[in-house]
Amino acid sequence: MASIVGVVAAVMRFGNLGYPQALVFDEVFYARGAYSLITIGYEGEWGGENQDFANGDFSQLTSEGDYVVHPNIGKLMIGFGMKLFGPSAYGWRFMAALVGVATVLMIAFIARHLLRSTLWGLVAGLFLAVDGEHVVLSRTALLDIFLTFFVVMAFGLLIVDRHVTWRKIQAAAARQRVELNLGVGSLIPGAGPNTGIRWWRWAALVAFGLAVSVKWNGLYFAAAFLILSVAWDWYDRHKAGYENWFMGGFVRAIPAFFATLIVIPLVYLASWIPWFQADKSWGRHWAEDHPGEGFTWLPDSLNSLVHYHQQMWDFHRGLDSPHNYESSPWGWPLQLRPTAFYFEDVTDVDCGAERCVSAIHAIGHPLLWWVGAAVLLYALWRIFRHRDMLALTVTAGYLAAWVPWLPFAERTIFTFYTVTMAPFLVLMVVWAMKRLAQPARLHGAWWPPGAIICVVFVAAVLVVAGFFAPIWTGEPIPFRYWQLHMWLPSWV
Structure with a gap:
């Protein structure tokens, strides 16, 4: 599974990664900021033209501290790629591509664990590997792919924590049933065992601290997933048969809460060490x-x-300046107004047409996102009607990435922020596919009509991904072929 998913993800992200040799969209801020960090130790102001940097002229960097509005970790990671491969387009995009592939692999393993199926883990990994938002952000030196990486890492660590803790709860419950001579269905007195120091949860807190040290909205995910972790604890203690399951989970959430207030701020503060060390930083x-x-x-x-x-x-x-590609978060689930990162006429490549263009559009895979919007409604119904913990688990990240932005719909915000939704989108979609192909009533057996629908859907996703790949990677194509990708008027 890992080899298949990893190869597909790597081909989509590393193929011709150094093209175009230009600052794409907000790379003008983050690639240059990263170069400044690794060169003079802080972010200095830049003069000259943006293309000067892309052409290898770094003399425009001044010693005057630059006013920047995001923390350092994402830019330091971009800078590490330039340390390895030089200050070229490949160098400043390398780490984005690397963590993009790593995120795909993590989602494959997370889905495999949650759905108890290597096959469905493979499908989830393939879907994220060919999602347009994730591909484009993995090929661009922006911060959001690093935020996504750390958020998925933290989510995965919390899942490991739950698995380890559940085994302890289950073993303690079995032991107490024997000691008290209780039947299988009878309640166990008490709130459940003390599960000790939960090192995997501590590791997740560090990952959340790193996420916040990339962009502040990492706090949304920390809040959502840590609350989800408490809900898991309640659910698992109740499932094990403990009478006071709520109190057991609540009491053990208290030290976790105080640990959160300590670990995340300390990691965040540590991310500012370059700023503390540089006398000339802003x-x-x-x-x-x-x-x-x-x-x-x-x-x-x-x-x-x-x-x-x-x-x-x-x-x-106060960020409210008009922009051609600003979008309302209400349209994000349907990718109604995607972000055009790059669009240039190409004259030095023969694409077989009179007019050739190179275009990069951060458009999520239409089939995945549009089906995912319907799956969200189904998942919410499962949560509220059936108290489906797995539905809540696969939905929480999607909602944490989307809902907090809804009150700021009038601000200058962009659809490419939904790259943080993409990993959880594919979890939702694959969860729904499993329920269709292997309905609960069949206890793991396959329902042929549902299985056929899923196979056709996977094939359609791969075909459409092949069709959209050129406008995710910037490959020179005929202008007419670019127009065929503009399925909605709002995409132009």
Whole structure:
């Protein structure tokens, strides 16, 4: 499974990764910021033209600190790729492609565990491997693919934590039934065992801290998944037969809550070490220059960092400048207004037509996203009508990536943010496919009509992915062929 999924994901992400040799969309901020971090130790301001950097002219970097509005981890990872392969398009995109492939593999294994099937894990991995949002962001030096990577990592670690903890609960319940001479269906007195230090949950907290250190909206996922982890604990203690299952889960959530308040901020603070170490980084000496202002009880360096974060918060809160590709989050599940990252006429390549273009559009795979929107409604029905914990598990990440943006529909936000939804979208879709092909009433047996529908759907997904691949990778194509991909007027 891993080899098939990994090869497909790698081909889609690493194939001709260095093309185009240009700053694509917001690479102008993050590739140059990453180069600055690995060169002078902080983010300096840039002069000159954007294409100068892409052409290998780095003399435009100044020693003046640049005002940036996202933390450092994503840019440091981009910079690591440039350390390995040089400050070329391949170099600044390498780490995005690498973590993109890693995310695909993680989702394949997560689906395999949740659905108890290697086959369905393979399908989930293939679907993410050929999703347009994930492909495009894996081939571009933006921050969102790194956020997605750490969020999926944290989710996977929490699943491992649940598996380990469930085995402890199950063993304790079996032992107590024997000791108390209780029947299989009778309740067990008490709230369940003390499961000890949950190291996998601690590791998940570190991963959440790294996610927040890429972009602040990693906090949405931390809140959603840590609450989900408590719900798992309640569910598993109840399933094991403990009478006071709620109290058992609640009491053990208290230390987890305080651990969250310690670990995530510490990891986040550590991500600012380059800023602390560089005297010329933006706002580094604000407190010294403004005595008596801010949080004066803090050391000057932390007081300056807090003030810098207040400026960052004001920027994000007031971000409302018109943009051609801004989109309402209400349309994200249907990919109604995808983001065009790059579009140029190509004159040095013969594509077999009078006009050739190179285009990169962050469009999610239409079949996956449109079917996924319907699956979401079905999953919500399963959650509220049948208290389906697996439906909640596969849906939580999708909702955490989407719902918090709905109140900010009037702000300047973009559909490419949905790359964080993509891994959980495929989990939802594959969960629904399994329920169709192997309905619960058949206890794992296959229902032939459902299986045929799923096979046809997988084939259709792969065919459509092949059709859309050129506008996910920027391959030069005839202009007319590009037009054939604009299925909706809002995609143009």
